[in-house]
Amino acid sequence: MRKISYAQAGMEALVEEMRRDPTTFHLSTDAPDALVEEFGSERVRATPIAEGALTGIAVGAAGSGFRPIINWSMVTFSFVAMDQIVNQAAKIHYMFGGQVKFPITFRTSVGGGRRVAAQHSQSPYSMFMNLAGLKMILPSTPYDMKGLLKTVIRDDNPVISFESNRLMGVAGEVPEEPYTVPLGKADVKREGSDVTIVALAWLVHEALAAADVLDKEGVSVEVLDPRTLVPLDCDAIRASVQKTGRLVIADEAGPTAGASAEIAAVATEDVETFAKMKAPVKRVCALHVPIPYTPQLEDHVFPDRDNIVAGVREVMNV
Amino acid sequence: MALTQEKQLEMLRIMQTIRRFEERASDDYRAGDIYGVVHCYIGEEAVATGVCAALNSDDQIISTHRGHGHCIAKGADLKRMMAELYGRETGYCKGKGGSMHIADFSIGMLGANGIVAGGIPIVTGAGLAAQLEGKGRVAVSFFGDGASNAGPFHESINIAAAWKLPMIYVCENNLYAASTPAASTLAHSDVAARAAGYDIPGVVVDGNDVMAVYDATQEAVARARNGEGPSLIECKTYRWRGHTERVGAADPRPQGEIRAWQERDPIERFVAGLMDQGCITQEAWQEMDEEILAEIEEAVQFSKESPFPDLEAAVEDVFAE
Structure with missing residues (x-):
């Protein structure tokens, strides 16, 4: 099968969906050349650097029969648009009684x-997971990126696609034929029987590398990728943990009130899952600090395969 | 373009409906039948009425936290409005929104909004939708002097001007942002003067003169439909009541100032002019008022007879299916 990058897979999803649905249009502070070339500068607009306004514009256009696609670029800039995300986009469907x-x-x-x-x-x-009214995806492979993003564009709700900086250039198999990946469906990236690692985005790849190391030590690791954070595939998480009896969660975000905490609760609040657990949950996350610049510090703050291996050994030795 | 007598009487009816609706909402709020918070538009009726009279039914508007007037002027159903205030399942938002969030997308009313300036980008998106559709629709943003000092106003109006969106930005300058005088927060006493910075027309009109508001809107709408882009209209007006209907809420405005504006009552002025022109008699005016009161009573009865939502409704409509 052909291989394309995570970034290319996202662009393919956009192009295919914009061809498919004339009510889609694209707003971002830099208009992607490939999209402008094919769809023109009416449908693919470079906006002023005014994330609040362009997010609100998306809400209003969506309520008027269109299907806007917004690229905030780095998530940092979404914070500039917080009123429109938190007070408007997340609540407007519910607050108005679901009328459009x-x-x-x-x-x-x-x-x-x-x-x-x-x-x-x-x-x-996790800041956005805490709001009711937004769906969100977090793909880890080019295949999932393309399939999930196509589903997101077709979804009738505000959905955030969180895309990993570290994976943009990573290549993977993506079929030429059209396909979609449903929201709320986790994927077992590797089957195993001793411990479940629920890993997010880039850490899926680190977890797979850790699994190879642990395999040599005789530890059979299952790697589960939730792929979407809202809706979260609670059934798949519980089923895997019931099978292995151990849960390690690997997330590039900090641990406090994080997606990792939610995933831990999904497993431990469930009576049947908890009954089968042989060890406490272990979270492998970033340190709870703003991220530092210098490589020595940054690499120390983020978790990687070594931290995951250590985390698994910890739960295996209980 | 001179308006027909019929259209002017319809505008009078809308203004009086807004006033009577809110007088009743205020009473019922004090009686405990309406919850939370109610912001009254009384005194500013000429703005919503004059603007919406210049629009087509498929044009879109967005409102503020003070939204009843905009809803009624755009043609919202009084029963469903009142039922929403009463928190009933028959309300516009099934009892999930209340006074601050009434919307009716089917008539182009994109909602009242609890965040000052929050609606301005959203309705600008409706303007973009209208431009992409290319059917000549326009969109109107209502907002106050307070919102004109917030970032979303500037960001939105700049985009609308840069892209020549079919937008009309209507500032209802009632001289106070909640309790803070506009005189102490506006760098220039005229919000309309800011239009120069965006290279679009900006006009100040007497917001208590419904025909002046209508005329200015007509001009802006024609420009927008013609693809010439947005306009900014500043309507100088005044709200008679406090920022909210909450009992005991501080209202620091001088009594003399409130009285002076009440003497410029937009409804009395309009009706006096119509009587001078022989469009309406004192008796017909009284009859119209009684019809309006009866319609509002009917809306209240409808609300009281409507059920509260089932508890299951709490978890419905978080997402569209």
Whole structure:
């Protein structure tokens, strides 16, 4: 099968969906050349650097029968638009009694590893998970990126696509034939029987590398990728943990009130799952600090395969 | 373009409906039948009425936290409005929004909004939708002097001007942002003067003169439909009541100032002019008022007879299916 990058897979999803649905249009502070070339500068607009306004514009256009696709670029810039995200986009469907749909795709990049310090190295998806009314995806492979993003664009709700900075250039198999990946469906990236690692985005790849190391020690690791954070595939998480009896969660975000905490609760609040657990949950997350610039510090703050291996050994030795 | 007598009487009816609706909402709020918060538009009726009279039914508007007047002027159903205030399942938002969030997208009313300036970008998106559709629709943003000092106003109006969106930005300058005098927060006493910075027309009109508001809007709408882009209209007006209907809420405005504006009552002025022109008699005016009161009573009865939502409704409509 052909291989394309994570970034290319996202662009393919956009092009295919914009061809398919004439009510889609694209707003971002830099208009992608490939999109302008094919769809013209009416449908693919470069906006002023005014994220609040362009997010609100998406809400209003969505409520008027269109299907806007917004690229905030780095998630840092979404914070400039917080009123429109938190008070408007997330609540408007419910608050108005569901009288019209607000189909909006928000794309944004998350994560560290680029030596760009505290503001531009964030993974704040749990802040958005805490709001009712937004769906969100967090793909880890080019295949999932394309399939999920196509589903997101077709969804009738505001959905945020969190896309990993570290994975943009990573290539993977993506079929030429059209396909979609449903929201709320986790994917077992590797089957195993001793411990479940629920890993997010870039850490899926680190977890797979850790699994190879642990395999040599005789530990059979299952790697589960939730792929979408809202809706979260609670059944798949519980089923895997019931099978292995151990849960390690690997997330590039900090642990406090994070997606990792939610995933831990999903497993431990469930009576049947908890009954089968042989060890406490272990979270492998970033340190709870703003992300530092210098490589020695940044790499120390973020978790990687070594931290995951250590985390698994800890739960295996209980 | 001179308006027909019929249209002017319809505008009078709308203004009086707004006033009577809010007088009743205020009473019922004090009686405990309406919850939370109610912001009254009384005194500013000429703005919503004059603007909406210049619009087509498929044009879109967005409102503020003080939204009843805009809803009624755009043609909202009084029963469903009152039922929403009463928190009933028959309300516009099924009892989930209340006074601050009434919307009716089917008539182009994109909602009242609890965030000052929050609606301005949203309705600008409706303007973009209208431009992409290319059917000549326009969109109107209502906002106050307070919102004119917030970032979303400037960001939105700049985009609308740069892209020549079919937008009309209507500032209802009632001289106070909640309790803070505009005189102490506006760098220039005229919000309309800011239009120069965006290279669009900006006009100040007497917001208590419904025909002046209508005329200015007509001009802006024609320009917008013609693809010439947005306009800014500043309507100088005044709200008679406090920022909210909450009992005991501080209202620091001088009594003399309130009285002076009440003497410029937009409804009395309009009706006096119509009587001078022989459009309406004192008796017909009284009859119209009684019809309006009866319609509002009917809306209240409808609300009281409507059920509260089932508890299951709490988890419905978070997402569209």
